[in-house]
Amino acid sequence: MSAPRPEQLSLNTATVRQQWKLDAIIDGCARHGIRGISPWRDQVAELGLAEAARRIRANDLTVTGYCRGGMFPAADAAGRQAALDDNRRAVDEALALGAKCLVLVVGGLPAGSRDIAGARAQVRDGIGTLLQYSREVGMPLAIEPLHPMYAADRACVNTMAHANDLCDELGDDGLGIALDVYHVWWDPQLPAQIERAGRRRLLAFHICDWLAPTTDLLLDRGMMGDGVIDIRALRHAVEAQGYDGFHEVEIFSANNWWKRPGDEVLATCQERHLAHC
Numbered sequence: 001m002s003a004p005r006p007e008q009l010s011l012n013t014a015t016v017r018q019q020w021k022l023d024a025i026i027d028g029c030a031r032h033g034i035r036g037i038s039p040w041r042d043q044v045a046e047l048g049l050a051e052a053a054r055r056i057r058a059n060d061l062t063v064t065g066y067c068r069g070g071m072f073p074a075a076d077a078a079g080r081q082a083a084l085d086d087n088r089r090a091v092d093e094a095l096a097l098g099a100k101c102l103v104l105v106v107g108g109l110p111a112g113s114r115d116i117a118g119a120r121a122q123v124r125d126g127i128g129t130l131l132q133y134s135r136e137v138g139m140p141l142a143i144e145p146l147h148p149m150y151a152a153d154r155a156c157v158n159t160m161a162h163a164n165d166l167c168d169e170l171g172d173d174g175l176g177i178a179l180d181v182y183h184v185w186w187d188p189q190l191p192a193q194i195e196r197a198g199r200r201r202l203l204a205f206h207i208c209d210w211l212a213p214t215t216d217l218l219l220d221r222g223m224m225g226d227g228v229i230d231i232r233a234l235r236h237a238v239e240a241q242g243y244d245g246f247h248e249v250e251i252f253s254a255n256n257w258w259k260r261p262g263d264e265v266l267a268t269c270q271e272r273h274l275a276h277c
């Protein structure tokens with residue numbers, strides 16, 4: 001199996017968020033020759049949307065995704081409307097940044113709820129409503145299925161099959177999937193569901209590794225090569241469908257990578273991308 005091209009690496013800015021603010025992350029990408037970036041809303045807000053867009057363009061970086069929209073379910077109608085309003089703003093910001101897609105972490109159970117089917121219905125309805133706007137302005141939405149351990153509090157869409165079902169139901173014009181190997185590597189249906197998604201729905205490919213054991217549900221993601229995911233096989237599976245986009249490294253690592261110098265993290269991402277993706 002062949003190695004990836006170095007220029008296919010993209011940096012999700014969460015990977016060095018403890019070391020650097022967004023302007024320093026953009027400078028770091030330029031310094032290391034990293035060609036893609038996927039920034040988070042709070043970092044963009046801190047730098048200022050126009051300034052973030054200006055710096056990204058000045059360095060000719062491709063915005064492989066904007067993190068993130070979603071969090072649709074709420075306990076009442078006012079909460080659901082507030083979420084929709086915020087998602088429309090996220091679409092506008094993604095447009096201003098020239099992002100390839102707005103990544104959706106769809107949300108879990110409203111506070112106090114035990115109704116996961118209801119939460120999933122709210123997610124479907126929320127995406128359906130947001131699509132009326134995002135299609136009009138031309139910003140693709142990428143549903144990111146999250147590992148089932150996040151079903152309660154982050155995302156009640158937990159498999160590629162569920163994401164594909166939503167694309168079937170809502171129509172895949174302007175709607176697709178962000179495949180993050182960390183969330184879906186364990187799924188016996190994954191190869192079939194990648195094939196089902198096809199080139200049209202595969203909007204983003206996120207990489208890191210699953211550490212065994214994992215010591216924190218959120219903040220113990222591994223660097224590529226340090227865990228148990230056959231990342232290269234998954235890259236080949238998406239490429240077999242025609243995916244030729246970026247490989248976005250996204251690592252939340254409170255006790256390891258967030259404690260190392262940013263330049264060391266970026267150099268390691270580049271080296272491990274070539275060796276393991």
Ligand code: ZN
Pocket residue numbers: 144180206250
């Ligand atoms: Zn991801």
